[in-house]
Amino acid sequence: MDTFVKIAKSKLKDFLQHIMENYTLYAPVKKKISRFERIEDPSQICLLPNRTEISLKPIFLPPKESLFRWKKVEDGYIIEDCLNGKEKKVIFGAKGCDVASLKILDLYMMEVSDPYYASRRKDTIIIGITCEYPRESCFCTAFGGMIPDEYDLWLTDIGDYYFVDIGSERGKELVSMELFERASPEDEERKREKIERAEQEIRKMAKIELEEYQDMEDKFEDKIWEELGDICLSCGRCNLICPTCHCFDVRDITNLDGSAGERIRVWDSCHLFEFAKTSAENFRRDRRARVRYRIYDKFVFSVKRYKLYACVGCGRCIDSCHAGIDIRDVLRRLIR
Amino acid sequence: MSNPYIPSIAKIMDIIDETPDTKTFVIEPGLSFKPGQFVELTVFGYGEAPFSISGGNEDSIELSIRAVGNVTRKLHAMKIGEHIGIRGPFGNGWPLEKAEGRDLLIVAGGIGLAPLKPVIEWVCKNRSKLNEVTLIYGARKPSLLLFKRMFEEWKKCMNILLTVDEPEEGWKGEVGVVTKLCGKVKEFSDALTFMCGPPVMMKYASKTLIDLGFSPDDLYLSLERNMRCGIGICGHCAVSGMYVCKDGPIFPLDEALKFIEKPHEVQGVLD
Amino acid sequence: MVEKKIEIKEITKIEGHANLTIEIEDDRVKRVAFGIHEGLRHFETLIIGKRYHYLPELTSRICGICNVAHQIASIRAVEDALGIEVSEQVKDLRKLMLISSHIQSHILHLYFLALPDYIGVESAIELARKDIKLVKKAFKLKEACNYMTALIGGRAVHPCTILPGGFSKRITKGMIDKYLKKMREIYPFLLESAELFLSLDYPPYERESEYVALRDGRGIPLYEGKIATMHAVFDAHEYGEHIKERAVDYSTAKRSLIDGRDFMVGALARININGKLREDARELANRFGIRFPSNRVAWINPAQALENVHYAMEAMEIAENLKEYEPEKIEVPRTDGEGVAAIEAPRGLLIHHYVIEKGKCRYANIITPTAMNAENIERSLEGYVSKIADEDDGFIRKEAEKVIRAYDPCVSCSVHVMRIGKMSTFL
Amino acid sequence: MNIGIFSLSCCEGCSVEFLNMEEEILDILNHFGIENFRLVKEVNKLPVDVAFVEGVPANENEVAKLLEIRRNSEILVALGSCSATGGVLAPGAKPVGHYVDVDHCLYGCPFSRDELKEFLTSIIIDKAFGKKEYSVCMECSLLENGCLLEEGYLCMGPITVAGCNALCPSNGKPCLGCRGSYEDANLKSHAKILLDKGFSKDEIIDAFSLFSHRDLREVIEWLKRR
């Protein structure tokens, strides 16, 4: 889109208020940890200089959800679908890595459409914002950079204003309000500088660049798996915190006499001992194989299936690993 | 669009005792399926597990199930007239179309005969489309051989070679592993092989066949993995960017060899 | 000469394992032995060498019923030893926890352990078959109390939020309001329960004895105060000069005397020492003609029922004025010191005493209510059984059990340490 | 079916927690008769179908009692940490499994009511009930709590078997490891990580020995040797 607009910082609240009239708004809030929550009042929002601790994933794929409930009746069972009606969502304040992760999650969850995910995800409007300065663990630049390919609106702080990039028709409709002003070429220049500076900072810290679809398959028997297998705790935190990990377990729970119950799904982790266990064998009994599986699933298998890396470089797994396993170090060794 | 996670209610119409630990359940309504496909069967309150369809049609389907754990034990305790939940059919099925005009070798071990029974029934119906057909089937003991009641019928259309690990009273057939019998099919020239059984069996049988000159891309195996959703989302059955539930469970050996993860793993097929 | 011996191998419906032997000669009591034969436990030795922040966690496991009291006594002793400041707000929150766990314990005792005796059923399970409404009500009360304790403590049995100087989690206004709402909700049932337990037909036996409880001059304190007898008041730190412990050969629990006399602690002692029941409780007591101080042993039960009303009122008052609690980093001024805490557990006075060196426990002494009551229980039994010694065995048995249960003895507490008896070969 | 709740030496917190099932007990009574429960019953009988045993045997009498319970029960359940793995009692005491066969364990100090319900359901409807093979950490992360280990507390979550729904960390207190470890737990690595984080050997040994789980002894020995 060729016209650029900007919005005065003082008017942002009005804009959000306006959005809340027609949509449910999700934005970052900071309690003990930072995460996206449903906003009742714009003053709850806490625009952080970088990514939140919890990603966007739980909005679309909650840690635990009911699939259906059932009840035993005279002649069989009655099933009640737990699929909810959809809400019109706007996600405000998402950072580049999180928006990029949605695209990956969409691929995995919608190849065969997952109705629960789809109903939450459909028609979600994304208003992203450029990171002010990155965290120590950020390395989104390894996968292309801070600005994702797809968004509806993208904000960048340029002083008293936010510069607004328009990424879609829906985004365009949103900026048709008088709250927005036309942006000058200088504004755009300032925006570009801002992004470049932040990206450079990450590049300097992360020191990792991946080529598109780099082949790492020959590292399957590398010594690294043994080293990592020894220290990994198999606690599963890296999987759960990752915005693109989407595996889940399915469990049946019932009342005391088994006459009614429900089926739920709960996030699962490929690091857990029982993840690949069948009635005959446990295919990844060894911790080394489990550690490798996660890395390969993100950087080799995903490329095979979808032609992309299933990692956005948010660095959450780095921050959350007790054993200090740093996915950047792992990658550096694999691409060497 | 219907929700693929919601099972439809089905009724157990008949239960046939096959062996001391395996029963065939006939359930209604049936569904149209390809031989080699499976369903996710729910015993409400206990859980869900994948089972190959071992026979049937739109009116009713058969599932032959060995009691090993939570769901299967409960199922074995159920009676005619009780209800279960079914999702499916899922999976790709055997490439029957490739068999036309060629020899067909069917290799099964234990419960592995279940997903191959629809193939055998298809062969019996379409015998003229194929050249030589041989079934090699092994079990631990003669009493554990599945579908014995059908053998006479099947013999009319194919050569059946049986073997057991431990013979019992009155057993006149072969004793030993399935691999031993594979050596007897040397005369096959242009054969397609369908195989399903315990991982070790599949591993050694494939080796033997390849040594005999069978082409690895004509050797199809049905793999077993942990499955939670059956539709390629939950991630449990994934190997090397493949979903065994959706892209399989049937794979040609050369493809399977590419994606089976090697060191530190219990292999499944070849290591 | 007619001799008889009444033995109860395992007294049921009390917390822990205890037995009773009564020997009667010519309608005169020769010997009463209230023996505690629970396995040997070594808490005081066990906690030697442990870090101070584990002491509340560990001592909580002395007793599954009065664990809240143990945790709070323990944390207070630690704070006393290390000079940690505690804000009024934290004290109030701890009081709220103490009160809800107190009421819970009283309800458990009154309805499930004591009441069956007076209704003539074997257990609350049998009672449930007869009067399901009553049992449901009791469960509702217990549930409500556990809920309140867990709001602040994380869970009702062995809470997991108490830290030196405060709590590990934020306690929001919402949580406090929930506490208040729940307490208001059950308050009418507490009144109703009090009416029930004030109207039962209790053994009439009276015996003059010494009573000991905390006193702060204002109300009936649970959390802190001086230790008071009918004759003296002293600071908790001086407990050693007044309370002496000794062992007897038929029990694994210690016995205590105060200034050389046996004494009673618990609900009745608290009211006897302090008077000062709050309005609604006082009105109830008057209505049923119960006067304090009283020497009627079985009135421990009505005293508990009245305490429930009294403390519920106190909790509501506290909760109404409480602000949100935000956890903050607590400074620990020193790592060495000696600390004593005396608090009121549901069954009576509880003392924790530690010496901490380099952050680790070097010495510990814990005196539990049941250890304090044990001697008094025996003397009361002796006195009461003498009066009814000519009755048949079954009656004596029942009455003796009623008296023992009235004290609500907590055997787990009393045997938290083993001083005598041989080490089991299985250990 | 009949159940009994037996207590050996312990704080009886698990009995209390059993009563804390409150009104659910009344539901349970629709399926089970409670034949033995000394804390609340005067008439107590054996045999029972399911025996819940809390505590550890601390003397000959209690061992004899335990053997009698085993002889007179179909299913014996170790109720709570003491019984299942050792608990905070005398470090010398041995869990119930040392003396008799244990069919199921309900871990925790006290056990988790949700797990007990799950267990009772499994008995009523004849469903499998097994030990979880993952950590409290997993449950903690599912709840999206902030991590206390990251904040500098000594948390046992990564090696402790799940089932309490990460109760302590969710309340802002590091996991004490009351439930014992799971089979796949990487004990040694956890100890090393704690050392790296700056906890002293002594502190770590203290934490690992708090509930005297036998399965942690090896790491404790290893730590001592370091």
Ligand SMILES: Cc1cc2nc3c(=O)[nH]c(=O)nc-3n(C[C@H](O)[C@H](O)[C@H](O)COP(=O)(O)OP(=O)(O)OC[C@H]3O[C@@H](n4cnc5c(N)ncnc54)[C@H](O)[C@@H]3O)c2cc1C
């Ligand atoms: C595509 C596909 C098709 C399948 N088709 C069939 C089929 O047609 N027929 C069929 O019977 N099965 C079939 N299976 C296997 C079937 O899915 C499992 O047997 C089933 O999931 C077991 O579920 P469960 O809940 O009863 O057992 P669970 O309780 O989930 O687990 C079984 C547990 O029991 C134990 N166990 C398993 N086997 C044994 C054993 N032999 N001896 C001792 N213990 C054991 C193990 O500890 C295992 O973890 C198929 C699997 C797949 C993936």
Ligand code: SF4
């Ligand atoms: S693998 Fe790690 S860095 Fe990559 S997206 Fe997941 S959490 Fe972020």
Ligand code: SF4
């Ligand atoms: S607080 Fe403890 S249990 Fe929770 S994530 Fe951190 S280490 Fe794991």
Ligand code: SF4
């Ligand atoms: S978090 Fe740890 S200490 Fe707390 S209940 Fe769970 S296992 Fe026990």
